[in-house]
Structures are given as structure tokens and as C-alpha cells.
Amino acid sequence: YCSFNLTHHLKGPILFTDLCHNVRRYRCVYEGVAKAGTPTLLKNIYTELHVTEGGAIGGEANKDLSPHTSPTLHNIFRGPAHQHEPIRTVVTKGVAGVGKTLLTQKFCLDWAEGKAHQDFQLLLPFTFRELNVFRDAQISLVGLVHHFFSETKKTRLYSFKNLKVLFILDGLDESQISLDFRKTKAVSDIAERVSMDVLLVNLLRGNLLPSAQIWITTRPAAANKIPAECISMVTEVTGFTNSKKDKYFSLKFKDQTQASAIISHIKGTRSLYIMCHLPIFCWILFTVLLHVLKTGTIEQLPQTLTEMYIHFLVVQTKLRSLKYDGRSQTDTAWRPETRKMVRSLGKLAFEQLQKRNLIFYECDLSECGLDAEAASLYSGLFTQVYMEESGLYQDKVYCFIHESVQEFLAALHVHQTFINTGINLLSEEKTMSIRSMFFGSSTEKVYQTAVDQMLQSPNGHLDLFTRFLLGLSLPSNQERLKGLVKHSGPSIRSPQKTAQYITERLEESLDSEKIVSLFYCLNELKERGLVEQIQERLSSGRPIRERLSQAQWSALVFILLSSDHLEVFDLKKYCASEEALLNLLPVVKASSTALLNSCDLTEKSCEVLCMMVSAKDCALTELDLSYNQIQDSGLKYLALALRSPHLPIQFCIFELELRGCKTMIYVCHLCMTCCQVTGDGCVSLASVLRSHQTHLTLLDLSKNHPGPTAVKQLSALQGECMNMCEWFLDVKLFEYLEHGERTNTKCFIICLLLPSDFTRLTLDPTTAYPYLKLSQNSTKASHVEQDQAYPDHTSRFDKCPQLLCSEGLSGRTYWEVEWSGSVLIAVSYRSFARKGNIATCGFGLGPDSWCLSCSKGTYTVTHKGKRLDLPYSSSSRGRAAVYVDFLAGAVSFYAVSLEELVHLHTFKGTFNEPLVPGFRLLFGSTVKLCDLLEEKPSYV
Numbered sequence: 001y002c003s004f005n006l007t008h009h010l011k012g013p014i015l016f017t018d019l020c021h022n023v024r025r026y027r028c029v030y031e032g033v034a035k036a037g038t039p040t041l042l043k044n045i046y047t048e049l050h051v052t053e054g055g056a057i058g059g060e061a062n063k064d065l066s067p068h069t070s071p072t073l074h075n076i077f078r079g080p081a082h083q084h085e086p087i088r089t090v091v092t093k094g095v096a097g098v099g100k101t102l103l104t105q106k107f108c109l110d111w112a113e114g115k116a117h118q119d120f121q122l123l124l125p126f127t128f129r130e131l132n133v134f135r136d137a138q139i140s141l142v143g144l145v146h147h148f149f150s151e152t153k154k155t156r157l158y159s160f161k162n163l164k165v166l167f168i169l170d171g172l173d174e175s176q177i178s179l180d181f182r183k184t185k186a187v188s189d190i191a192e193r194v195s196m197d198v199l200l201v202n203l204l205r206g207n208l209l210p211s212a213q214i215w216i217t218t219r220p221a222a223a224n225k226i227p228a229e230c231i232s233m234v235t236e237v238t239g240f241t242n243s244k245k246d247k248y249f250s251l252k253f254k255d256q257t258q259a260s261a262i263i264s265h266i267k268g269t270r271s272l273y274i275m276c277h278l279p280i281f282c283w284i285l286f287t288v289l290l291h292v293l294k295t296g297t298i299e300q301l302p303q304t305l306t307e308m309y310i311h312f313l314v315v316q317t318k319l320r321s322l323k324y325d326g327r328s329q330t331d332t333a334w335r336p337e338t339r340k341m342v343r344s345l346g347k348l349a350f351e352q353l354q355k356r357n358l359i360f361y362e363c364d365l366s367e368c369g370l371d372a373e374a375a376s377l378y379s380g381l382f383t384q385v386y387m388e389e390s391g392l393y394q395d396k397v398y399c400f401i402h403e404s405v406q407e408f409l410a411a412l413h414v415h416q417t418f419i420n421t422g423i424n425l426l427s428e429e430k431t432m433s434i435r436s437m438f439f440g441s442s443t444e445k446v447y448q449t450a451v452d453q454m455l456q457s458p459n460g461h462l463d464l465f466t467r468f469l470l471g472l473s474l475p476s477n478q479e480r481l482k483g484l485v486k487h488s489g490p491s492i493r494s495p496q497k498t499a500q501y502i503t504e505r506l507e508e509s510l511d512s513e514k515i516v517s518l519f520y521c522l523n524e525l526k527e528r529g530l531v532e533q534i535q536e537r538l539s540s541g542r543p544i545r546e547r548l549s550q551a552q553w554s555a556l557v558f559i560l561l562s563s564d565h566l567e568v569f570d571l572k573k574y575c576a577s578e579e580a581l582l583n584l585l586p587v588v589k590a591s592s593t594a595l596l597n598s599c600d601l602t603e604k605s606c607e608v609l610c611m612m613v614s615a616k617d618c619a620l621t622e623l624d625l626s627y628n629q630i631q632d633s634g635l636k637y638l639a640l641a642l643r644s645p646h647l648p649i650q651f652c653i654f655e656l657e658l659r660g661c662k663t664m665i666y667v668c669h670l671c672m673t674c675c676q677v678t679g680d681g682c683v684s685l686a687s688v689l690r691s692h693q694t695h696l697t698l699l700d701l702s703k704n705h706p707g708p709t710a711v712k713q714l715s716a717l718q719g720e721c722m723n724m725c726e727w728f729l730d731v732k733l734f735e736y737l738e739h740g741e742r743t744n745t746k747c748f749i750i751c752l753l754l755p756s757d758f759t760r761l762t763l764d765p766t767t768a769y770p771y772l773k774l775s776q777n778s779t780k781a782s783h784v785e786q787d788q789a790y791p792d793h794t795s796r797f798d799k800c801p802q803l804l805c806s807e808g809l810s811g812r813t814y815w816e817v818e819w820s821g822s823v824l825i826a827v828s829y830r831s832f833a834r835k836g837n838i839a840t841c842g843f844g845l846g847p848d849s850w851c852l853s854c855s856k857g858t859y860t861v862t863h864k865g866k867r868l869d870l871p872y873s874s875s876s877r878g879r880a881a882v883y884v885d886f887l888a889g890a891v892s893f894y895a896v897s898l899e900e901l902v903h904l905h906t907f908k909g910t911f912n913e914p915l916v917p918g919f920r921l922l923f924g925s926t927v928k929l930c931d932l933l934e935e936k937p938s939y940v
């Protein structure tokens with residue numbers, strides 16, 4: 001437990017043997033089944049696990065942790081980059097067998113070998129299983145450390161104050177120590193003897209050893225045993241990514257050709273491949289494959305879960321005989337005592353599954369005819385001694401090595417009972433009539449009842465069980481179990497009947513989880529017709545035009561949900577219709593972006609979408625509903641969804657440090673171009689946005705009809721929430737500019753601008769060419785005959801009929817100009833050349849100015865000498881608008897009519913210097929800067 005660093009800090013000697021002992025301790029692991037077989041070197045099998053940051057525990061405190069970052073084992077205690085406080089307590093969650101224990105072991109090994117985590121001087125790994133032994137003892141923290149790490153005692157380590165210590169507490173879910181964070185008294189003396197719960201609560205609260213860091217691992221269900229305020233960071237082990245699944249098998253199968261054949265075989269059986277994200281499952285699969293390959297070929301590898309688990313059962317039973325009974329490899333797996341054991345374990349598995357128990361005690365074992373002693377011996381095969389405590393308590397607790405093993409054995413028990421006796425354990429009436437036994441109606445009933453019960457189960461706890469039960473009905477699987485299951489009862493009718501029943505159930509409208517489960521069941525029955533039919537249809541690449549049955553839609557849902565490319569869902573790829581959307585909703589829910597634009601959707605879709613996005617488990621972050629007929633009623637539904645506490649439609653959550661406190665910002669994209677939304681819809685949207693802390697980055701309402709009231713509300717909203725509106729405006733106008741849309745009413749655009757964007761511009765007389773006459777408080781210029789006799793000035797255009805404004809442009813500025821004759825409206829750098837003729841100083845010729853020339857008949861834009869004539873006819877008098885966004889690097893020109901802004905052109909780039917508006921006027925022409933603040937409609 002002591003790293004080399006420690007030797008510098010401790011007074012007492014550190015024995016070399018201690019170090020070696022500890023390195024050895026972490027170097028080896030027992031794979032899959034604890035304490036069975038020979039241990040393996042961790043470095044030979046360890047495959048990197050995917051760990052994500054985030055996931056809430058308890059209340060809101062942890063909600064701001066982004067689920068998107070991926071802390072590695074190396075930076076798990078560093079925390080997010082912007083977090084300045086030290087990470088004291090990390091809780092790592094993860095389902096059974098996902099690799100939490102191995103993760104901590106790898107951490108310790110890297111540290112003990114001096115490869116990583118060397119900033120810790122002392123690592124103290126405990127398991128809650130070990131701590132349970134002390135649950136009623138009085139012990140001090142020092143005493144506890146000395147007890148488990150005797151070397152600390154030898155080196156007389158009584159204070160950890162000046163050491164960087166990490167406590168690792170593995171398996172909180174196994175804790176039998178009840179932690180009461182509210183009532184437990186505070187203790188800060190590490191030498192004070194207290195009960196274990198008091199000690200742990202004070203350690204976690206930071207009363208004991210506040211400088212120490214703590215790492216707790218747990219199955220998710222137990223994570224909220226610790227209140228959120230005691231946790232600095234939550235991480236989650238999600239198991240192996242696809243590439244790591246491959247890596248795992250290439251590490252385990254030394255022969256790489258064999259490894260790749262195995263990997264492609266597993267990939268071919270999707271359900272197996274999906275389950276491989278669980279390391280324990282990989283280990284089971286590996287154990288089975290290894291055995292099959294010793295005696296058979298790759299073609300004989302299992303295709304379904306049931307086949308795989310049957311192999312697993314056979315392998316493990318053989319291993320047991322080999323190990324404990326001295327039998328040879330070739331002996332049959334099934335002898336009377338192994339048959340009896342499997343029967344008893346099956347009974348235990350089924351009865352406990354019905355009670356939803358995953359752990360059980362000696363009394364449960366004996367009720368099922370299992371001898372506790374023998375079970376312990378057998379534990380390396382089917383059950384694991386969960387906790388064999390020595391010392392104070394002698395209670396033994398058991399569980400199957402994985403929940404799926406329990407479900408398999410439970411299914412086997414139901415199958416076996418039915419085959420042997422005709423009794424349907426799933427039915428209320430357990431016995432069956434002689435008639436139905438002979439005529440076989442009850443045979444189908446067993447499987448139909450299982451399917452029905454699975455569909456009724458609210459949390460899917462019978463899913464795997466049902467898959468196994470159905471799988472066991474296949475003659476090929478019964479053949480595999482020959483010797484274990486004695487066939488004396490009714491014969492099992494064709495599994496096609498069950499498949500038929502499932503297809504009928506698929507015609508109902510079901511939750512996505514149920515759809516997926518039913519397809520997995522069909523897979524176990526090797527009935528893949530429906531899926532293959534749709535897959536074939538998809539491979540044509542054409543959208544679906546024909547009518548699909550409900551079952552066919554479900555097959556499509558299943559295929560899409562099982563695909564690796566769920567990020568962006570584009571409804572048009574499949575079928576751009578409301579019916580398709582309603583059928584594919586589970587896929588939309590699981591995607592991060594849903595492109596539902598131009599799909600003929602109505603408010604009906606909005607209603608269901610709103611329910612969907614309000615759900616906690618909706619993954620959607622972006623929703624494009626543009627070009628649909630959702631109308632006001634649809635928008636009202638969306639507005640309702642925005643009120644949901646789960647924050648609908650987007651949910652890219654990130655943290656901002658605002659004056660030292662973390663603030664949650666929700667980014668919301670609403671794209672509703674051309675949705676026939678009118679004032680009413682916008683009004684309800686505005687009111688929701690006001691009452692809800694939403695940070696809108698994109699609100700595209702172009703091509704709608706908001707009308708004055710809605711415009712007023714939306715613009716008032718801007719005033720209230722500047723931050724939001726800055727973004728709001730940016731993106732809105734960009735959309736507008738880019739698409740050059742012309743249907744937005746002018747007043748709407750103007751209202752979207754902030755008051756500060758309406759800068760009052762004036763013409764700068766020191767820049768004016770001598771024949772340009774200024775009037776109306778320097779807001780109007782005319783090219784006249786008389787020299788205006790301006791004094792010489794370095795800023796003045798001497799030979800070119802141009803002038804600039806006094807005000808520079810930063811941020812965003814919008815202005816309008818009334819013009820007559822032939823003029824050029826420009827934006828240039830302030831350093832623009834002034835002395836020389838048009839060839840030297842003319843706007844639009846170089847990289848330092850952008851301009852729109854307006855004259856009778858046409859508009860032309862010019863930059864760097866490149867001209868673009870725009871097909872817009874105008875009179876020789878008119879009005880134009882310019883919108884400059886300095887930071888975004890955009891200059892846009894518009895023609896202005898009474899009610900409309902017509903986008904002419906946008907230049908994009910990066911501005912390196914301050915900008916200033918400018919004009920060139922041919923003889924007889926005028927420009928007049930409009931006072932928009934004066935002109936703005938009264939409702940703004």
C-alpha cells in the first residue's frame with residue numbers, strides 16, 4: 001500500500017517485502033467468479049473501461065455535471081478543467097459486473113508499480129464487504145487502517161495529516177452498515193474509537209481527515225446512500241466501448257486469427273455483441289467460446305443467448321467435475337448429483353426472481369434443497385459467495401455471478417418443470433388437464449403466458465428470463481441439454497406458434513423497450529423474417545412509400561435502435577409523414593438530433609413530441625420542425641414542453657462560472673421556419689421563455705406571421721434578458737442573412753435588434769470630399785457644384801467623392817440610408833486611404849472595404865474589386881439597410897421597402913480593424929442617414 005514516495009515522508013523504515021507484497025496483491029485477479037480457479041495477471045486481461053463523468057445522485061447538486069466528458073483513470077481526481085476546488089470524494093457508479101472492482105484494482109496496481117497516481121502517498125483500499133465485519137465494533141480510524149494494513153502499524157504511522165491519502169471503498173451496495181448522515185455525531189479525532197457507521201459518516205463528511213480523498217464504487221441502486229453534499233464528483237463506468245470489446249477478445253485469445261474470427265462471429269449476433277459492453281458477460285462468452293473451440297469449429301459457436309448460456313452451464317459443470325470430483329474432460333457433464341444441483345439452483349433462481357431478490361441467505365438455499373456447504377463449494381460455478389465473513393458475524397450471503405445467470409437458471413427451471421411434469425409454473429393454475437397435455441394447447445400457453453407477463457412487467461425484469469424460456473423451447477437447444485432434462489411430459493409444439501403469437505402482439509402499440517424485447521425473443525426462436533424483410537427494404541436506400549403494418553414499423557424501430565448511428569435521425573430518409581413519425585417516436589427519443597423538417601407534420605405530432613421531450617430519459621438535444629404545418633396550436637404544445645422540469649428539446653448542459661457560483665445554462669434550439677405560426681403562438685412562446693430559465697441560441701421563426709403583439713412580447717423579452725437575446729439576435733439574423741429570406745416583416749427584424757444596435761450615425765465633415773455638402777445636422781450629404789471650402793485635413797478624401805461617418809462600428813450595428821441618384825454605401829476600415837483618385841481610394845476595390853452600389857435599375861456589391869450584380873430592380877430613389885456584426889465578421893446589405901427587408905448580399909470574413917460607414921456620391925446624388933430610433937413603430 002505504500003508507494004516509494006512514502007519512504008521520504010515517513011520516519012519509520014518501509015520494508016521492501018511490503019512493497020513487493022502489495023504489488024503482488026494488485027497484480028492478480030480472479031476473473032468472473034471470485035476465488036475460483038487460478039488467478040490471472042491483471043495486466044494480461046485488463047481492457048480499458050469507459051468512464052463518464054456525471055449522473056446525478058440525490059438532489060440537484062450534481063445535476064450540473066456534464067455527462068459528455070470522459071475522465072480517464074488518470075484524471076479521475078482532477079475533475080473538470082474549470083473546477084478549482086479539489087475533488088475530495090468521487091463516487092463511481094456502475095451496474096453489476098461492469099468492472100468497478102477491476103477499475104480500482106488497476107488504479108492500485110498502477111500506483112504500486114509507480115506508473116501512475118504518484119501524487120498519492122498512501123493508498124488505502126477497502127471493500128465494504130470487509131468493513132461489514134466491523135459493523136458493530138468500536139474502532140478508531142487509525143485502528144482500522146492498522147488492522148487492514150499492518151505495515152502502517154509497523155512503521156508507527158499514527159497521523160496522516162501531512163500525507164496525501166486516498167481511501168478506496170469498493171462496493172457500497174454490499175454495505176450492511178447503515179449510514180445516518182443527519183443524526184450521527186461529529187467526530188474529528190482519528191484515534192477516537194467509535195462504531196463503524198459513525199466512523200464512515202465522519203470520514204465521508206470530512207470531519208475525519210479532511211485532507212484525505214475518497215473513492216467509492218457502487219452499483220447504481222445504492223449510490224444515494226450518500227447525500228449529494230458529501231460528493232464532489234460522480235462518475236459512471238459504462239463498460240467496454242465497441243473497440244474495447246474487440247480488444248478484450250484479442251487479449252484473451254492469443255491467436256489473433258482466431259481472435260478476429262471470434263470477434264466477427266460475435267458481431268454477427270447482435271444481442272451478444274450488445275451485451276458485451278458488460279465485462280462479466282465478455283468473460284462468460286470467452287469461457288464458453290474457449291470450450292466450444294476446443295472440441296468444435298467456429299460454425300458451432302452459439303448464435304443466440306440461450307445457446308450461449310447452455311454452453312456456459314455445460315462448461316462450468318464440467319469444470320466443477322474436473323476440479324472437485326477428479327473427473328476427466330471427456331466425462332459427461334450430467335451425473336445425478338450435478339443434475340440435482342442444477343435443479344435446486346434453478347428453483348432458487350426462479351423463486352428469488354419472482355420475489356425480485358438478487359441476494360439470498362442460507363435459509364433460502366436450504367428451502368430449495370441446497371446444502372449451504374456444497375453451495376459454497378459450487379460457488380465458483382453458479383453462485384458466488386457474496387460475503388463469507390469471518391470473525392464477528394457468520395452470516396453468509398449468496399448471489400448468482402450475474403443476474404443473467406439467475407434468469408437463465410430460472411427459465412431452465414420453468415422449462416424443466418413443464419417438460420417433466422406438465423406443470424406451468426407461470427400460470428395461476430399450476431396443473432393441467434390430461435386432455436390439454438395430450439392436445440398440446442397448454443404447451444403454447446406456457447410461452448404465451450411468459451410473453452404476456454414480460455409485456456406487463458413495468459421494469460423489464462422478466463425480459464431475459466422470457467428470452468431464455470423461449471430459447472429453451474427450440475428442439476436444437478433441447479438436444480444440447482440432453483442428459484440434464486429428462487423428457488417425460490408433453491412435447492413442445494413448434495416454436496413457430498410462439499413466434500406467430502409474438503408477431504401478433506407486435507401489431508399492438510407498445511413501448512420501445514417492449515418492442516425491442518419482443519424482437520430479442522424472436523431472435524432466440526431464430527425467427528428473423530420480419531427484421532430481414534425490413535432490412536432488405538432499407539438497403540434499397542429509397543424512402544418507404546408502401547403501407548407498413550404495425551409489426552413492420554416495430555421491426556424498423558428495433559433495427560434503428562440497435563444501430564450504431566443513432567446520433568442524427570432524419571425522418572425523410574424513411575418516410576416523411578406524420579404516420580412514420582408516430583411509429584418511429586422511440587427512435588426520435590433515443591437520437592440526439594431529430595430532423596423532422598418538411599415532413600407534413602401537424603400539431604398532432606407536436607403533442608406527442610412534447611410529451612416525449614418532457615420525459616426524463618429523452619436524449620434529444622436538437623429538434624428541427626421547420627417547414628411543417630404545426631401552426632399556433634403546435635407551438636403551444638412546444639411551449640408547454642419548455643416548461644417541463646426536465647428541460648425539453650435540447651439539453652446540452654454546460655457550466656458557466658458566474659461570480660464564483662455555478663450557473664446552469666440550457667441551450668435551446670428551436671427551428672420553426674415556415675410553420676404557419678402566427679401571433680398567438682409567438683405570444684405563448686415568449687411567455688414561456690420569460691418564465692423559464694432557457695438560454696436560447698437559436699430561435700428561427702422566419703417565414704411565419706408573428707404580427708405586432710408577438711413582436712412586442714419577444715422584443716420586450718430581449719430587454720429583460722440581455723444575454724439570451726444577444727445570442728438570440730445573432731443567430732436569428734444569421735439565419736435570415738444566409739437564406740436571404742424576404743418574408744419577414746421589417747418591423748419584426750427591427751424589433752429583434754437591441755436598442756443599442758440603433759446607433760445614431762452622423763457624417764464626419766473632416767472626411768468629406770470638397771464638393772459634398774452636409775446638412776440636417778450632418779445626417780445628409782449631397783454632391784453639389786460648389787466647392788464647400790473645407791479646411792485641409794489628413795482625413796479628407798481629396799480627389800474621390802467620398803466621406804465617412806464619425807462613429808466607428810463595433811458589436812452589431814444596423815442602419816438605413818435613403819439615397820437618390822447613384823451612390824455607393826460602404827463599410828471600410830478607418831485607416832482607409834484618403835488621398836488620391838477613385839483608383840486608389842475608391843470603396844470596394846481593396847480588402848479593406850465592402851460596398852453596395854445603388855443606381856437606377858440595379859444593385860451591385862463589390863469587395864476586393866470583385867463585382868456582383870444583384871437582380872433587383874429599383875428606382876433611382878430608394879432606401880437601403882446595412883447590418884454589421886463585427887465579431888461574427890459579417891456585413892449584410894438589404895433593400896428596404898415599406899414593410900420588407902430584402903436581403904441582397906452578405907460578406908463574411910474577419911475584421912482586423914475598427915470599421916466605419918462611408919459613402920460615395922456621384923454628381924447630383926444624395927444620401928440621408930435615417931433616424932431609426934425616431935421612426936421605430938410605436939409598439940417597439
Ligand SMILES: Nc1ncnc2c1ncn2[C@@H]1O[C@H](COP(=O)(O)OP(=O)(O)OP(=O)(O)O)[C@@H](O)[C@H]1O
Pocket residue numbers: 030031032033045046047048049094095096097098099100101102103171218219248279280281283
Ligand atoms: N477492465 C476489465 N478488463 C477485463 N476484464 C474485466 C474488466 N473489468 C471487469 N472484467 C471482468 O468482469 C468481471 C467482473 O468485474 P468486477 O468485479 O470489477 O465488476 P463490478 O462492477 O465490481 O461488479 P459488482 O457490482 O457485481 O461487484 C471481472 O472478474 C472480469 O472477469
